[in-house]
Amino acid sequence: MDIKITRMTGExxxxxxxxxxxxxxxxxxKMAFLSDISNDFAIPLVARFEKKIAGYACLYKAVNEIQIGNLAVSPDxxxxxxxxxxxDYIIDLAAKQKVKVLILEVRQSNEAARKLYLKFGFRVAGKRKYYYHKPREDALIMIREVD
Ligand SMILES: CC(C)(COP(=O)(O)OP(=O)(O)OC[C@H]1O[C@@H](n2cnc3c(N)ncnc32)[C@H](O)[C@@H]1OP(=O)(O)O)[C@@H](O)C(=O)NCCC(=O)NCCS
Incomplete structure (x- = not known):
């Protein structure tokens, strides 16, 4: 599939x-996404297939790390x-930005996302107790060193 990844805009x-x-x-x-668009430390991205939005991610850059704050693909x-x-895009970007580590949180029960991250070399580095609600659940902290 020919997927184009660009910066997210208000539209x-x-x-x-x-x-x-x-x-x-x-x-x-919506305000959370809009504030990322105007935050200098945020890197909000959108992935399109034939002009249709197929997925997105919101990243945050600190000195030596990029945090993946949100990432999703449309159920379609x-x-x-x-x-x-x-x-692939995020890992390439992290290397270009010369950060040392990628970090994210994921619901313990989110098998699809956990498998995706494991496939990309992330490992479980810790847990945040009852981090999520609806349902209440722990978050796994996953990290990946950037080469
Ligand atoms: C997690 C998510 C982003 C995966 O996106 P996707 O485009 O379907 O993923 P891909 O097709 O690229 O699959 C990549 C890998 O993810 C894993 N995966 C994806 N869907 C899966 C599923 N339903 N069950 C198990 N593993 C799955 C597999 O390891 C897969 O690799 P494989 O095809 O070699 O087996 C998507 O399911 C999603 O948006 N979920 C809801 C939002 C979410 O949970 N976001 C993550 C928050 S931390």
């Missing part, structure tokens, strides 16, 4: 929020390699 936010509300039990607000496009394309 993307309605559709991204529609996807976000479908895939998460605690969806981010699940298991067609788009999550993989977004992760």
């Amino acid at each position: 993307d936010v309605d559709e991204i929020h529609r996807i976000e509300s479908k895939v998460f039990s605690e969806p981010w607000s 496009f699940h298991q067609r390699g788009i999550g993989t394309k977004i992760m």
